[in-house]
Amino acid sequence: MNFIDLRFLGMKRVIGAAILEGPSGLTIIDPGPTSCLPALESGLSDMGRRLSDVQTILLTHIHLDHAGATGTLLQRLPHAVVYVHQRGAPHMIEPSKLLASATRLYGSNMDRFWGEFRAVPAERLRVLEGGERLELAGRTFAVEYTPGHASHHVSYCDMTTGIAYVGDTGGIRVVGDYIKAPTPPPDIDLELWEESLQKIEAWKPTALVLTHFGRVDDVTDHLRNFRGVLARQSALVRETLASDGTDEERIGRFVEDMRADAQRRLSREDAASTEAAAAFDQLWQGLARYWRKKMAPR
Secondary structure (H helix, E strand, C coil): CCCEECHHHHHHCCEEEEEEEEEEEEEECCCCCHHHHHHHHHHHCCCCCHHHEEEECCCCCCCCHHHHHHHHHCCCCCCCCEEEECCCHHHHHHHHHHHHHHHHHHHHHCCCCCCCCCCCCCCHHHEEEECEEEEEEEEEEEEEECCCCCCCEEEEEEECCCCEEEEECCCCCCCCCCCCCCCCCCCCCCCHHHHHHHHHHCCCCCEECCCCCECCHHHHHHEEEEEHHHHHHHHHHHHHCCCCCHHHHHHHHHHHHHHHHHHHCCHHHHHHHHHHHHHHHHHHHHHHHHHHHCCCCC
């Protein structure tokens, strides 16, 4: 497995793409956004490979930082196919709702952050439910449906090596053992997330690969620590909802706390990469939406 740093916004260790070599060509797991295609091509060149060697794209989910380049890539790869969960497939074919939702979050930064998002022809998609076995790149992948971060999230485990590619379900760990939970709106569900972590653990993986960022070998410790981070982060958001003030003020306090913690424990560069991988205001928004739904009168 090779892992290419996509140098999002010129920064290190924010978004990465996993590359698997097989007898019939390359498989990419989460190719990233179109804005990062030059870095993807450069990384492939460093491996002695070309973009035209790519035969398969596996998407963990359809958020733009993971899947944004897919349609653009397929225009250049006439024989490649894409695997995606059934909840995400319609939005790859007709992305207007996905892009409208992303525009509400990113506004005028959409093009600078992500570049174009081209629709994917339906015949190029291979739709997953979870529970499949895929024969790709000369190996067998197990697929599990792993929502919690997103309702269209799947994870893949290479049954030959035991390496599990878990997208955002396993959290964000840019450097060292510093972890954040990626909790943007609109799909955060803590109960489903725990079920997904248990599915991943059932594979007994030898390593995890996180899109943000890279290979994690201390699987047991990482997942235990990630559960703690997710619990503390969600509790902090719930506390802000019980406090006085507007949502704008609550977000401001939350972001200030997150930023201060990252800057205290990480270098300036790594703190900036962590925040770029998980915009702190969005972490609040996703969890606030979860808690408000949870606490709403039934």
